[in-house]
Amino acid sequence: MANGTAFVLGATGQIGRVAVRALAADGWRVRAASRSAGRDAGWPGDVQAVAVDREDGAALGAALGDGCDVLLDCVAYGREHARQLRGLADRVGSAVVISSGAVYEDERGRSFDTQGEPDGFPAYPVPITESCRTVAPSDQTYGTRKAALEQELLAAGDRLPTTLLRAGAIHGPHSPLPRELYFVKRALDGRPVRVLAWRGESRFHTVHVDNLAELVRLAAARPGSRVLNTGDPEAPSVAEISAAVDAVMGVRSEMVPVDGAPPRPGVGETPWSVERPVVFDTSAAERELGYRAVTGYAESLPPTVEWLTRELAARDWRTAFPVLAGVYPGLFDYATEDAWLNATRAKAT
Numbered sequence: 001m002a003n004g005t006a007f008v009l010g011a012t013g014q015i016g017r018v019a020v021r022a023l024a025a026d027g028w029r030v031r032a033a034s035r036s037a038g039r040d041a042g043w044p045g046d047v048q049a050v051a052v053d054r055e056d057g058a059a060l061g062a063a064l065g066d067g068c069d070v071l072l073d074c075v076a077y078g079r080e081h082a083r084q085l086r087g088l089a090d091r092v093g094s095a096v097v098i099s100s101g102a103v104y105e106d107e108r109g110r111s112f113d114t115q116g117e118p119d120g121f122p123a124y125p126v127p128i129t130e131s132c133r134t135v136a137p138s139d140q141t142y143g144t145r146k147a148a149l150e151q152e153l154l155a156a157g158d159r160l161p162t163t164l165l166r167a168g169a170i171h172g173p174h175s176p177l178p179r180e181l182y183f184v185k186r187a188l189d190g191r192p193v194r195v196l197a198w199r200g201e202s203r204f205h206t207v208h209v210d211n212l213a214e215l216v217r218l219a220a221a222r223p224g225s226r227v228l229n230t231g232d233p234e235a236p237s238v239a240e241i242s243a244a245v246d247a248v249m250g251v252r253s254e255m256v257p258v259d260g261a262p263p264r265p266g267v268g269e270t271p272w273s274v275e276r277p278v279v280f281d282t283s284a285a286e287r288e289l290g291y292r293a294v295t296g297y298a299e300s301l302p303p304t305v306e307w308l309t310r311e312l313a314a315r316d317w318r319t320a321f322p323v324l325a326g327v328y329p330g331l332f333d334y335a336t337e338d339a340w341l342n343a344t345r346a347k348a349t
């Protein structure tokens with residue numbers, strides 16, 4: 001089972017923690033890099049934690065030392081990071097780099113970047129294959145930077161074969177953006193209803209960190225220059241996610257479906273509430289790497305719910321999850337939700 005050496009950049013994040021474990025279990029000698037050089041309790045003792053800030057190119061080069069057979073980069077954004085990796089190609093056998101479904105655009109040039117515009121939400125094919133159009137690479141936005149990252153790395157495929165993994169809504173313990181909190185906190189707060197825009201039918205493809213780590217493991221063993229979608233075996237609707245969280249937490253809530261968009265800002269607006277489906281075709285990963293999902297959405301939820309509940313026990317959600325609060329500040333505006341519910345029910349009687 002002996003593999004070579006693996007260097008994981010971003011090792012203490014939600015993806016890195018699990019990927020380090022999966023690579024080590026597959027026989028790789030793993031060096032686990034982050035600025036804090038932290039460790040995960042689930043890692044075997046011979047995983048070596050390394051302190052490095054990847055923004056410091058010289059420090060990254062020094063941390064790599066003689067190099068590695070495979071480098072997993074969980075925190076690469078944009079052209080500069082791609083060039084940094086290319087500059088290390090003589091010491092890195094191959095790479096696996098986390099990208100994003102935010103690179104896709106539809107036939108009318110709409111992408112996540114245009115969703116704030118009138119009729120700006122993309123109408124992607126269902127499901128989206130890797131050959132779908134992508135946004136023009138630039139330094140402008142998260143999506144265009146990821147597109148630039150992909151382009152630069154694919155162009156260097158002869159020197160540094162790189163598998164780019166496009167992810168949607170990543171979930172699992174230690175997520176900096178735990179969308180599941182939307183329902184977990186409502187359950188903990190004893191909220192009786194779940195108001196859901198778009199009738200709860202939105203689908204924004206989830207991917208559990210264990211499924212991502214399985215793809216990392218397979219791509220590490222079979223280097224190539226490629227992009228692959230990732231996703232859970234099913235793309236649950238918001239209503240299904242709500243029901244799955246309720247089931248794990250042993251509560252029953254009433255669903256209040258809303259036709260169309262959120263009726264007021266912060267009402268019915270979950271982190272997965274998209275106007276049109278964002279569902280990824282994952283069959284290329286199956287064909288190219290023999291990928292099979294190792295978990296499903298509902299099946300994977302209990303440890304995430306336990307972790308979220310623990311994290312919330314002693315702290316306000318904004319303190320516990322500052323990244324989430326920054327991206328979605330209005331997730332728990334119960335006063336506005338109640339006012340809308342009362343007004344809607346008064347109108348109905």
Ligand SMILES: NC(=O)c1ccc[n+]([C@@H]2O[C@H](COP(=O)([O-])OP(=O)(O)OC[C@H]3O[C@@H](n4cnc5c(N)ncnc54)[C@H](OP(=O)(O)O)[C@@H]3O)[C@@H](O)[C@H]2O)c1
Pocket residue numbers: 009010011012013014015016033034035036037038052053054055074075076098099100101167168169170171174175176177
């Ligand atoms: N969240 C989503 O739904 C989603 C969707 C699509 C794609 N993605 C992609 O997922 C990736 C993020 O992975 P994640 O969620 O596992 O991240 P994460 O949980 O935020 O963890 C980030 C990891 O990187 C380390 N790190 C951060 N900055 C660093 C630096 N300058 N040098 C070295 N290490 C650094 C952090 O540890 P220290 O702080 O100690 O350095 C930590 O180990 C990104 O590429 C993102 O675009 C996320």
